Amino acid sequence: MHSKYDKISGTYLFHRPSLLILDPELACDVLIKRFSSIPNTADPFKRHNDLQYGLIKLKGDHWRFMRNLISPIFSAGKLRTMSPILEQCCSRLIRNIEDKTKNGHSIDIKRMFGDFTMDAVAAIGFGIELDLYTTEENEFIKKAKGIFGAFLGFGVLINAFMPPLYSLLCKLELDIDRQNKYCLYFKHLVEQAKKLREDNKKRNDLLQCLLDAHKETDLSETEQLLEYKINKEQWKKKGLTTEEVNGNSIMFILAGYETTSTVLTFTVYCLATNPEYQDKLISEIDTSIGQDTPDYDNIQKLEYLDCVIKEAMRLYPPAQRAFRETHQEMEISGYRIPQNTEVSVSIFALQRSPKYWEEPEKYNPDRFLANNKSNLTPNAFLPFGLGPRNCVAMRLALMEAKCALVTIFQKYMFVTCDKTEIPVQLDAGALLRPKNEIFLKMEKRKSKVFDH
Ligand code: HEM
Incomplete structure (x- = not known):
């Protein structure tokens, strides 16, 4: 479509028209300047489970309030305090690798990084230590994978293509996408985790x-919304309700599990299939931090690490579009677009377009080096989206991926085999x-x- 229609094209998702943006300037216009809402967000008066109170689902003032409240959770200061939790996740990962590679067999890195990010989500999100590498699937993992499947399942399709039917099914309390079942599990989990904190000992998760x-507030959420619509200043005084704490906790699992694991998997795949760049990375790690434990501060020194991850995300962006x-x-660009139309920016197309990238299909992390920056087209690289609604946890995701990679490359390197x-x-x-x-x-x- 990009080669045929260039900057902009129209598509249909079944009956619903949807505009597809394939141009960096228009992407900037749409994502940074003109829009803040995402489509298919829940109607505030028809919320049927706690997930609907997560940041990703909110609109308007409610979203603005939540975004302001959640953004500082991912500030540099907070991430520094989370570093020790991540350090433990990395130690468990490396112990698992030592165990799995003893006999010289190849390993499935998609599974390995899936386990690692699940461990990190539980530890950084809820302060739970999963015994994930030694035991068979436990309840947390089953439910987290389940909610992920449900999130992408049948109910989501109905919601996307026939919102009125979806609302009706929800009103009838039919758990069409099985989200409620999984949400209930995490709701109990959050309650349990809260109880465990009654010792007043602060955690850093x-x-x-x-x-x-x-x-806690006496007003129900619906009453609050009505009040806040009248007096927007009230938002500033509002704390999080129980539903909002639960909803955002569940959302962290959904948004943080597969995205980060996919980035790690593709980065390592690209490095194994392009060993010259793997050598460059290892040499940077050896000279810059050696065998020091990676943390929020020392990973900032690793420019080439940043480049290898960026280049993997350019070729394989986990989120292919921003909506x-x-x-x-x-x-938009001379076209009249009706109200309530979905507009999406194709991250995948922009990041692989020969218009903006030399040899776009080639893995070459050097293109992101500081001295090559002038060759980059602004806004043609957007794996975390752009603008006020971009990925709120970008720094956490990168810290997690970088600490895992440094921990591994301090001891191991990857090579392809017959099964690759x-x-x-x-x-x-x-x-x-x-x-x-x-x-x-x-x-x-x-x-x-590390030989001596
Ligand atoms: C490498 C991993 C990740 C990638 C590539 C990624 C990518 C994205 C993208 C493309 C968006 C939409 C941006 C837009 O529409 O402009 C987004 C939104 C979001 N992401 Fe991420 N993400 C990652 C990891 C995470 C993690 C670890 C979390 C949470 C712990 C998270 C939480 C969110 C949330 C809450 C939003 C919605 C923000 C809002 O609506 O205000 N993401 N992410």
């Missing part, structure tokens, strides 16, 4: 940050991910740094 912002919706009829699928096949569902397992061998590095 995401749940604690939400609880600190929590304030918005028109609040009123408006003109080259080129990798993509499964382009709601999120972009590898279609099949990705098998690679991990070889212990013989480095002077």
Whole structure:
């Protein structure tokens, strides 16, 4: 479509018209300047489970209030305090690798990074330590994977294509997408985690940050919304309700699990299939931080690490599109677009377009080096979206991915084997991910740094 229609094209999602943006300047216009709402967000008066109170689902003033409250949770200061939790997740990851690679067999890195990010979501999100590498699937993992499946399932399709039917099914309390079942589990979990904190000992996880912002109120949420519509200043005084704490906790699992694991998987796949860049990365790690434990501060020194991850996200952005919706009829690039039309920016198309990238299909992290920056087209690289509604947890996701990669490359390197699928096949569902397992061998590095 990009080669045929260039900047902008119209599509239909069944009966619903949807505008597709394929141009960086228009992307900036849509994502940064003109829109803040995303489509299919829940009607505030028809919320049927706590997930509907998560940031990603909100609109207007309610979204603005929540975004202001949640953004500081991912500030540099807060992330520094989360570093020790992540350090433990990385130690568990490396112990698992040592165990799995003893016999020299290849390992499925998609599974390995899936386990790692699940461990990190539980530990950083809820302060829960999952015994995930040694036991069979536990309840947390089953439910987290379940809610993810439900999130992308049948109910979501109905919601997207026939919102009135979806609202009706919800009103009838039919748990069409099974979200309620899973939400209930996490609701209990948050309650349990809260009870465990009654010792008044502060934790440094995401749940604690939400609880600190929590304030019980006598008004029901509907009453609050009515009041706040009249007096917007009231938002500033509002704390988080129980539903909002639960909803955002669940949302952290949904948004944080597969995205980060996919980025790690593709980064390592790209490095194994392009070993010259893997060597460059290892050499940077050895000279800049050696065998020091990676944390929020020392990973900032690793420029090439940043480049290898960015280049993997350019070729394989987990979120392929960023979605918005028109609040009123408006003109975009000379076209009249009706109110409530979905407008999406194709992250995938922009990041692989020969118009903006030299040899776009080639993995070449050097293009992101500081001295090559002048060659980059502004807004043609947007794996975390753009503007006020971009990924609120970008820093956390990058810290998690970088600490995991440094921990691994301090000891191991990846090589392809007979079972490695080259080129990798993509499964382009709601999120972009590898279609099949990705098998690679991990070889212990013989480095002077840790031989003595
Ligand atoms: C590498 C991993 C990740 C990628 C590539 C990613 C990508 C994105 C993208 C493209 C958006 C939409 C941006 C837009 O429409 O402009 C988004 C939104 C969001 N992401 Fe992420 N994300 C990642 C990790 C995470 C993590 C770990 C969390 C939570 C712990 C998270 C929470 C969110 C939330 C809450 C939003 C909605 C923000 C809002 O509506 O205000 N993401 N993410």
